[in-house]
Amino acid sequence: MANPFLALDQKLSGDGYSSFESMENLSILCDDFGSRFGGTKGEKQAADFIAQKLKDYGLKNVRLEPFEYLGWRRGTAKLEITSPIQKTIDCISLPHSPAANLTAELYDARDGAVSIFEKEAAAMQGKIVMASSETFPSGSKRWVHRGEKFGRSLLNGASAFIFMNHYAAYGPATGGIGHKNRTALIPGISVSYEDGSFLRRLLEKHGKVTLKLTTTDSSETMTSWNVLGDLPGAEDPDEIVMLGSHYDGHDISQGAQDPASGAVAVMEAARLLSKYASPLPYTLRFALWGVEEIGLLGSRYHAQANLDKLDKLRFYFNMDGAGSVKNKGVVLNEWAELEKLVKSWQKDISFPYKTAQSVNAFSDHYPFLLEGVATGGMESVPKGTEGRGYGHTKFDTLDKVSLRELQDAAVLASLLALRFASISKADWPVSRRSKDDVKALLDLPDYTETAEINEKISAFYDQK
Ligand SMILES: [Zn+2]
Numbered sequence: 001m002a003n004p005f006l007a008l009d010q011k012l013s014g015d016g017y018s019s020f021e022s023m024e025n026l027s028i029l030c031d032d033f034g035s036r037f038g039g040t041k042g043e044k045q046a047a048d049f050i051a052q053k054l055k056d057y058g059l060k061n062v063r064l065e066p067f068e069y070l071g072w073r074r075g076t077a078k079l080e081i082t083s084p085i086q087k088t089i090d091c092i093s094l095p096h097s098p099a100a101n102l103t104a105e106l107y108d109a110r111d112g113a114v115s116i117f118e119k120e121a122a123a124m125q126g127k128i129v130m131a132s133s134e135t136f137p138s139g140s141k142r143w144v145h146r147g148e149k150f151g152r153s154l155l156n157g158a159s160a161f162i163f164m165n166h167y168a169a170y171g172p173a174t175g176g177i178g179h180k181n182r183t184a185l186i187p188g189i190s191v192s193y194e195d196g197s198f199l200r201r202l203l204e205k206h207g208k209v210t211l212k213l214t215t216t217d218s219s220e221t222m223t224s225w226n227v228l229g230d231l232p233g234a235e236d237p238d239e240i241v242m243l244g245s246h247y248d249g250h251d252i253s254q255g256a257q258d259p260a261s262g263a264v265a266v267m268e269a270a271r272l273l274s275k276y277a278s279p280l281p282y283t284l285r286f287a288l289w290g291v292e293e294i295g296l297l298g299s300r301y302h303a304q305a306n307l308d309k310l311d312k313l314r315f316y317f318n319m320d321g322a323g324s325v326k327n328k329g330v331v332l333n334e335w336a337e338l339e340k341l342v343k344s345w346q347k348d349i350s351f352p353y354k355t356a357q358s359v360n361a362f363s364d365h366y367p368f369l370l371e372g373v374a375t376g377g378m379e380s381v382p383k384g385t386e387g388r389g390y391g392h393t394k395f396d397t398l399d400k401v402s403l404r405e406l407q408d409a410a411v412l413a414s415l416l417a418l419r420f421a422s423i424s425k426a427d428w429p430v431s432r433r434s435k436d437d438v439k440a441l442l443d444l445p446d447y448t449e450t451a452e453i454n455e456k457i458s459a460f461y462d463q464k
Pocket residue numbers: 246258259292320321363
């Protein structure tokens with residue numbers, strides 16, 4: 001069959017590939033507003049800017065959705081070696097670290113493999129435990145997240161945690177350590193690969209290294225905002241396809257690749273679809289989420305506040321950092337019938353995307369996945385195992401993003417969204433999962449191990 005969307009595909013692609021808009025928006029988000037981290041002035045400026053842009057593009061019902069959360073303000077952090085030598089090591093606090101002042105011995109938990117935390121638990125008691133940021137530590141077939149390494153240190157009685165970057169020359173990497181809207185129970189800081197390696201060598205040489213750690217961070221209730229805008233559907237405006245990305249970065253960074261390259265691609269898809277394709281039979285909703293970086297807080301809030309409407313959320317497509325991912329493809333969160341459908345469009349869409357399936361908890365699709373909504377995202381296919389690179393460091397800057405990659409993300413998203421929001425209800429192949437089906441989906445060996453340790457960490461917090 002000939003491509004029924006050919007004329008629209010050509011308009012969306014032609015405009016998309018001749019527009020500078022996404023790079024101009026990226027420059028405003030990153031260079032004018034800075035990190036857009038929760039609680040900064042630039043965060044609200046970004047939310048207002050995005051809302052104004054969506055209005056300018058002709059979207060309807062553009063709104064800021066405010067919500068409260070436990071925010072965090074960075075203070076100075078100081079790490080001093082007090083024995084066997086005297087030396088100050090550069091460090092930064094990890095978001096939701098508490099203020100603290102303590103002196104303790106260093107314990108080297110190397111790459112933070114689960115087996116290290118299990119076998120050496122007793123030796124970590126009372127110590128400042130350091131683990132590096134390898135995503136697949138020795139012997140691990142799954143991603144062992146920073147939060148898990150921190151949590152396992154906490155459960156083993158550590159007095160503080162040091163996150164050592166495993167990439168050379170990228171400085172310290174940041175990332176939240178709070179747990180379920182609580183400040184972390186012990187302080188966590190981050191050091192560069194080089195400083196972490198120095199600490200390791202010192203410990204090997206002398207057998208014992210004593211550190212004094214001083215942190216001055218604070219937590220307080222804050223307000224953040226999701227930004228939403230619609231292209232209402234002509235046939236059933238309540239049936240919704242949503243595209244989204246968070247817009248907040250980490251406070252030490254421009255967050256240009258993660259997330260802003262994805263946020264501007266969502267905005268650009270909104271511009272293109274509004275100009276050429278609206279109205280489609282079903283509503284297209286564009287969502288720019290607040291404070292993802294410290295716990296997916298904006299998308300969690302939105303999913304919980306709209307539980308009664310999720311049956312009509314046909315599909316959520318996540319575009320966190322999508323303007324920077326290599327080999328842009330469509331990753332579905334275990335929706336085989338949807339993958340068939342998306343694959344069937346390849347004959348009409350000249351962009352050479354691939355498809356894959358995965359389940360992970362690390363971005364804004366997850367709160368919707370947990371509620372059974374059909375979800376997926378624009379991610380690298382095949383998936384790399386190399387980890388974040390300079391993501392979550394101060395080096396995630398605008399100069400590393402190219403206009404062409406932003407255009408690729410925006411145009412591909414437009415062509416897909418056009419189809420997602422046009423297919424008739426009779427031909428749409430999936431519906432929302434029941435709670436039991438979600439549970440069964442998450443009953444994978446990888447996921448179960450993560451869930452179990454999270455439960456232990458939660459129980460630990462509940463006792464305090
Ligand atoms: Zn992100």
